[in-house]
Amino acid sequence: MKILNIGSINIDYVYEVDNFVKSGETIPSNNFKVFLGGKGLNQSVALAQAGSQVFHAGNINIKDDNIKKELTKWNVNIDYIKEESESTGHAIIQVNKEGENSIIIHGGANRTFESNQIDMILKNFNQGDILLLQNEINKIPEIIEKAKNIGMKIFLNPAPMTKEVLNYPIDLVDCLIVNESEAKKLTEEDLDSDEIINLLKNKYSNISILLTLGEKGSIYSYNTKYLKCEAMKVKAVDTTAAGDTFIGYFISYLSRDKEIKDCLSIASKAASICVTKKGGAISIPKI
Numbered sequence: 001m002k003i004l005n006i007g008s009i010n011i012d013y014v015y016e017v018d019n020f021v022k023s024g025e026t027i028p029s030n031n032f033k034v035f036l037g038g039k040g041l042n043q044s045v046a047l048a049q050a051g052s053q054v055f056h057a058g059n060i061n062i063k064d065d066n067i068k069k070e071l072t073k074w075n076v077n078i079d080y081i082k083e084e085s086e087s088t089g090h091a092i093i094q095v096n097k098e099g100e101n102s103i104i105i106h107g108g109a110n111r112t113f114e115s116n117q118i119d120m121i122l123k124n125f126n127q128g129d130i131l132l133l134q135n136e137i138n139k140i141p142e143i144i145e146k147a148k149n150i151g152m153k154i155f156l157n158p159a160p161m162t163k164e165v166l167n168y169p170i171d172l173v174d175c176l177i178v179n180e181s182e183a184k185k186l187t188e189e190d191l192d193s194d195e196i197i198n199l200l201k202n203k204y205s206n207i208s209i210l211l212t213l214g215e216k217g218s219i220y221s222y223n224t225k226y227l228k229c230e231a232m233k234v235k236a237v238d239t240t241a242a243g244d245t246f247i248g249y250f251i252s253y254l255s256r257d258k259e260i261k262d263c264l265s266i267a268s269k270a271a272s273i274c275v276t277k278k279g280g281a282i283s284i285p286k287i
């Protein structure tokens with residue numbers, strides 16, 4: 001069983017600020033750093049740090065091939081990374097004193113996937129292999145449909161949530177992974193976590209739902225199965241990539257047939273450590 005992540009690769013420009021900039025305001029930053037990130041890349045790094053072999057498929061600018069070297073150092077397979085003329089995707093991230101973030105992304109090369117590229121990648125994978133997707137690349141519905149035809153097990157983390165997601169063929173995925181705000185946008189309801197789970201289960205029957213709740217923990221539900229996991233209490237300095245860390249660890253352990261409660265617990269531990277460090281991929285621990 002192989003794990004494929006078709007996902008974004010970003011260069012993160014991170015500004016530490018006292019408070020997020022407001023409309024019409026100009027504010028100074030207290031510190032500035034450049035990190036590697038992107039929800040796709042971060043989740044591949046988390047899978048690798050958790051001990052899985054992961055194939056990352058993504059697009060970058062030809063001048064940024066150092067990214068491939070970095071991914072190789074993290075033990076992420078780069079066979080399906082394409083170099084092209086479009087600029088590499090980037091993110092502008094503000095991190096405030098509480099360690100919370102506010103992010104703008106520019107898709108760039110992340111949004112240049114073409115049908116023949118998707119076919120070339122997917123032909124190397126088989127029934128039972130895992131496919132992980134986020135929502136920072138183009139052609140998600142096509143990828144889901146093609147992977148489903150192969151019989152791959154599809155994990156979808158529709159982040160960032162956009163209105164297009166409402167038309168994605170979510171009923172074809174095996175596991176939907178959302179945080180509270182994504183779940184509210186997807187259900188178009190402002191409900192508590194248990195009500196959200198029930199609504200999602202009614203809307204997309206027969207798929208498992210993983211709801212991440214940040215410092216309040218996480219909930220997994222499938223059919224009659226319902227498991228809740230508390231988060232570890234830590235002092236957060238930067239929450240960037242915490243959700244990505246959780247997802248990578250959860251899928252890595254699940255793919256090795258670990259009990260769901262253990263998958264949730266290790267994912268929660270890894271995400272808690274991640275928030276104590278600054279940066280995107282670089283803050284993902286190996287535990």
Ligand code: RIB
Pocket residue numbers: 008010011012036037038039042090091103105136240241242243244280281
């Ligand atoms: O989930 C965190 C990531 O979101 C950052 O690394 C940034 O690139 C954005 O994609």
